[in-house]
Amino acid sequence: MFEDIPANREFDAYQSFLLDCKLAWTRQLFPVLRDRFDVAARDARPKTVRDVAALMEDDTTAQMFGWFERHLQRMKYSGLRGLTVHYDGYREEILRALDSAVPEHLLELHPDFQQPEYYTSVDIHQHPGGVWSDEIAGFVYERGAQSTAPMLKKSQSLFHRMTAEALTRTDHEVKKVVDLGCGWGGSTQPYYEDHPEIDVTGVELSAPCLRVAALRAAELQAQNVRYKQADASDTGLDGGDTDIVTSTMMLHEMPPSHIKGVLREAHRLLAPGGLSIHLDFLMHNDPFKVWVHHGHSARNNEPFMVPLNGMDIVGAHKEAGFDDVEIVPFEEFDGSLSPDNTAWRFPWTMIIARKSG
Amino acid sequence: MSTSEHPTGLPLKAEQTFFEDSAIDRLMSMVMTLAAELHVTRDRLAVMEMMMENNQPITSASLDAFRPNPTQKERLNAGRQAFSKELMFCAIGVEASLGAPEEGVGKFNKS
Numbered sequence: 001m002f003e004d005i006p007a008n009r010e011f012d013a014y015q016s017f018l019l020d021c022k023l024a025w026t027r028q029l030f031p032v033l034r035d036r037f038d039v040a041a042r043d044a045r046p047k048t049v050r051d052v053a054a055l056m057e058d059d060t061t062a063q064m065f066g067w068f069e070r071h072l073q074r075m076k077y078s079g080l081r082g083l084t085v086h087y088d089g090y091r092e093e094i095l096r097a098l099d100s101a102v103p104e105h106l107l108e109l110h111p112d113f114q115q116p117e118y119y120t121s122v123d124i125h126q127h128p129g130g131v132w133s134d135e136i137a138g139f140v141y142e143r144g145a146q147s148t149a150p151m152l153k154k155s156q157s158l159f160h161r162m163t164a165e166a167l168t169r170t171d172h173e174v175k176k177v178v179d180l181g182c183g184w185g186g187s188t189q190p191y192y193e194d195h196p197e198i199d200v201t202g203v204e205l206s207a208p209c210l211r212v213a214a215l216r217a218a219e220l221q222a223q224n225v226r227y228k229q230a231d232a233s234d235t236g237l238d239g240g241d242t243d244i245v246t247s248t249m250m251l252h253e254m255p256p257s258h259i260k261g262v263l264r265e266a267h268r269l270l271a272p273g274g275l276s277i278h279l280d281f282l283m284h285n286d287p288f289k290v291w292v293h294h295g296h297s298a299r300n301n302e303p304f305m306v307p308l309n310g311m312d313i314v315g316a317h318k319e320a321g322f323d324d325v326e327i328v329p330f331e332e333f334d335g336s337l338s339p340d341n342t343a344w345r346f347p348w349t350m351i352i353a354r355k356s357g
Numbered sequence: 358m359s360t361s362e363h364p365t366g367l368p369l370k371a372e373q374t375f376f377e378d379s380a381i382d383r384l385m386s387m388v389m390t391l392a393a394e395l396h397v398t399r400d401r402l403a404v405m406e407m408m409m410e411n412n413q414p415i416t417s418a419s420l421d422a423f424r425p426n427p428t429q430k431e432r433l434n435a436g437r438q439a440f441s442k443e444l445m446f447c448a449i450g451v452e453a454s455l456g457a458p459e460e461g462v463g464k465f466n467k468s
Contacts, residue, residue, distance in 0.1 A: 006421070006422065007421065007422050007423075007424070008421050009400070009401065009404060009420060009421050009422070009423050010397050010400075010401065010421070013396060013397045013400035013401070013437070014393055014396070014397050016434075016437060017392075017393055017396040017397075017437055017440075017441055018393065020437055020438055020441035020442075021389075021441050021444065021445055024441060024442055024445035024446075025445065028445060028446070028449060029445065029448055029449060032449050032450075032451070058377075060450060061448075061449065061450060063375045063376050064375075064448040064449075064450075066375040067375040067376070067382060067385055068445075068448065070373055070375070071385070071386060071389060072389075075389065075390070075393065079390065079393065080390065080393070080394065081393075081397070120365070121367075123363075128363065128364055129363070129364035129365055133364060133365050134364060298373070299373070
């Protein structure tokens with residue numbers, strides 16, 4: 001697919017070094033931070049995020065933790081051998097690959113598409129220009145996603161787990177799936193590749209991401225997928241006949257008003273008895289972890305994580321017409337939910353709802 | 358990135374800092390930039406030695422395109438992991454040896 005991009009040992013060495021540092025941040029620095037918090041909070045347990053922040057404000061380990069989270073990600077994208085810097089040198093080769101013929105049925109782009117303001121106002125994940133403004137941004141994002149959650153060996157396994165969760169929770173035959181905010185297609189691929197009986201539509205704002213997704217589907221000669229550039233709150237797809245509406249890591253990238261629109265659209269798309277299932281990040285029961293999560297939101301340029309975590313997501317589903325809503329922890333790798341896992345992790349959570357039959 | 362201009366032309370936000378003195382934030386950035394480049398150089402040197410051991414021609418292109426065999430990969434990974442582990446250990450603030458008791462050493466002075 002992108003065979004014309006030559007191997008570059010120095011780029012690989014740089015990125016591998018950053019990933020090792022991120023792993024040390026995850027497995028060594030975070031547990032030490034937790035221990036220091038437990039010692040500091042021994043006499044008076046903080047009840048709120050604000051209390052935790054005040055308690056840890058002058059803690060050097062907390063400052064180091066924040067610094068490394070922010071700057072390892074900055075270096076990954078924008079450092080001397082960062083993803084955007086490195087691949088800019090192979091722009092011609094990447095565009096040549098992206099310009100390969102993709103069967104018409106796979107991809108629907110709208111050149112005059114107006115991106116929502118919330119989406120263009122922040123460089124999500126510290127990706128300069130976001131994942132939408134540069135023609136090669138989808139390719140860069142796909143490469144970057146390989147090390148987003150360093151405890152995951154391959155992001156691919158997360159998408160397969162999520163697909164399995166969705167399919168095992170449906171009580172009837174699944175023929176049609178809509179994957180909202182599908183990005184470069186990682187979350188869509190397990191449906192079309194492993195389940196030829198399912199027709200899946202990936203919906204995404206970013207044209208550069210959709211071009212990568214469609215190119216991969218073309219390479220796999222997929223016949224049961226199509227990608228469409230549209231807003232997840234207004235997909236333009238036919239309503240009332242979808243068995244599963246899903247998203248993976250999308251809700252935290254939009255404001256609550258937009259999330260409510262997405263939930264209404266999911267309800268419209270679903271057939272009676274259909275399943276709505278979103279994988280995202282929620283953390284409520286531990287003020288220390290909420291503080292870490294809200295800090296990540298600021299440090300990784302993902303500002304809508306905090307309002308998502310604060311909204312009544314069950315109530316929002318009910319407002320959208322759903323009457324059966326579950327909040328379920330998601331095990332992104334074997335043992336990740338075990339109390340023995342002291343490493344940092346995203347608070348992966350599934351938000352599951354069903355449309356009345 | 359050596360530019361302060363955003364690809365879209367939008368104005369960049371204020372510097373995000375974590376230490377009381379923002380000079381520490383900037384110095385940390387310099388340290389990590391240098392550490393990453395030191396690793397890249399160490400890796401290139403190790404690769405060069407591996408190629409020389411096998412009498413392979415050394416050119417800039419052959420170094421860039423080097424693909425280690427499983428044994429070589431293990432050696433290179435071990436070197437990188439040891440370096441990054443040591444570097445990150447410095448951030449934890451944990452002593453590596455037993456220091457003197459906080460109450461002093463008077464108790465050891467037997468009369």
